[in-house]
Amino acid sequence: MTDTAVDDAVVADPTYMADIRLFFRQIDIDHMAAKGLDLGSYNGVKRNALAIYAHTAPTGDMPPDAASKWSTNRRQTFLNWIINKYPIGMATPQASVAGSSRLVAPFRTRKNVNNLTNDEKQTLKTAFRGLMDRNPANEDSYFALAGIHGLPQAWCSHHIDQYNPWHRVYLKAFEDALRSIPGCEDVTLPYWDISDPIPGLLSEEPFAHYTLPIDPGLTAQPPQPGRFFPYTTQRNDAATIKKLLAGFDVLDDIETSNSQTEWGRYDENGYQDFSIQAHDGGHLSVGPTMAAQEVAAFDPAFWFFHCNLDRLWLKWQTRVQAMTLAGFKTTITGDVSWLEAPLNGLPPFSTTSDQSIDLGIAYEQDPAESIVAFENLAGHMEAGRSFRISKAAPISVRVKGIARLNIPGSFVVNLLADGKPIAKRAFFQPNAPRSCPTCALKALVNIDFRIDLRKIVDRKLSVKIEVPSQTEMGILFPLSEAGNPTINARLLLADH
Incomplete structure (x- = not known):
């Protein structure tokens, strides 16, 4: 978000995503919210556009600090946006540089699983074994942590706005548990980039499979005893996984999600819709265990797979300038109440959806990564727009x-x-x-x-x-x- 108003050039055809949303800082949003004006979303800025234009006059009260008053050129750009009937447009892609536009400095960096050193692999194995060896009754055991997603706890957070935030917080909780194993205090979850074959490391113990120590259905609500017990996780071979990922067009959905300028909603459009479709296709590609929500997280591949999905979301956030809560909200054209109390909860975790926007976690960068242009395609549009x-x-x-x-x-x-x-x-x-x-x-x-x-x-x-x-x-x-x-x-x- 822009810190000061400079005498920037007039934009003849500005759009909300490329220009207008970047005019408002958090201090501006908070200041005008007290006056009943929403500056933090497309609908809010569009609805209040004439009032905003008046408040940003040289004698106006927005921005609240004199040093950041809007220049004549900036006000003209905003006026051009009004005259042009408030186009949403497309974001300007930003390079995925770790830590750029972030309020929280990254304090841990996750690596591509294929780039782990031998020592890092051994530490990761020690951490996973440590969790798997813990008493399943312990809240920080592998059994209990995997059981949050499936049986017995069955916290289903799929196909809803909280999907990405919930899984981000879940990954951190699991990673924190890995770090509680002696000698593994600095371990991080690696990600499996599913555009590459499933890594050979996942065929090694303790990642190859997991045998449930007790019946997860006994304490489930409603109880499901014997349904998944005795049970050992199952996974498809590398060739089958590759074939199914292609068959479900998972990589195409990832590419489409990465090019969306809006966050959107599942079942409608935007990043989240195609991100969730890629998630679903990936689950069914990896194997029978990953395809069954009740036991999916017991397969060690689950953590590597979801780590990659979180990486992709973070990469999109960086490119669309959505690493702050204010910046993220500008990508949402609909309801944002799930980012605000009391609807921002992500049970059973204490971290809320608004806090998940930046947890201070980074991913190592791909030096060969290209910046893909954004798109904003829709099946319908307001009649007043061209x-x-x-x-x-x-x-x-x-x-x-x-x-x-x-x-x-x-x-x-x-x-x-x-x-x-x-x-x-x-x-x-x-x-x-x-x-x-x-x-x-x-x-x-x-x-x-x-x-x-x-x-x-x-x-x-x-x-x-x-x-x-x-x-x-x-x-x-x-x-x-x-x-x-x-x-x-x-x-x-x-x-x-």
């Missing part, structure tokens, strides 16, 4: 209104053209979603595909849903039992 349709833009195909509570476990949605599969996406959920309070909040879900027009034009589209875990009854799930979802196809519009 827009364009790019020839290169894919078609947005949405399978809409899937009654996920009727489906027993994680499932796969296949999109077919003339009866032949052209794309598929995975959805990660518990085997009994009706008993999950979080799942019940979003009983109907959508699955989004971005498809090359040439793959679907003049062809008959259809859908089939499969439940991979239901091998005894047959994996094909009737669409009638899934709420008879519809297929929606839309051109993607770009804010002009």
